[in-house]
Amino acid sequence: MSATASLGARSAKVKPMRSLPLRSHLMVWLALMALLALTAGSSFVPLGTFNVVVNFTIAAIKAALVLVFFMHVARGEAAVRIAAAAGLLWLGFLFALSFVDILARGH
Template structure:
């Protein structure tokens, strides 16, 4: 039964994300899309992949990949996000 409810929730979220993208909300379109995607991923992970009742070790393993991806994005963004405002000296001279 919980599988079916999960599936139903996923379908509702899918409809929601598709519908929301036809409403102009600026940056919040992306926020909504990604937020709903995260919710869907969480549903799949918790119920279909049984992370809900899993041991701490498995939960850590599941989060590690995402955490490391966040490191890649976050630290790269110290460069990509700030290059216009704090350029390297070689670019600042130009």
């Protein structure tokens, strides 16, 4: 199988790592903690509707950090990214079309 051959070639190129990537993980942890502080702090500031926007934007950024640095979603194969995206896309279908009903009730 050609996929197997190329996989073998690719893994041969990867240099075996001998130590833990402590530094990069520490950076991600700091970023996550900073974002947590930011979201918790900002929600005590009255911003009106923007509180919701800020909170969920920060949540999305945190989730993206976990996905990229811990789950290596960008490093993997295309099929993995499609699988991950499909879940979100289909959830989007559920929300979008249901809310066409919910938001327009009584009109």
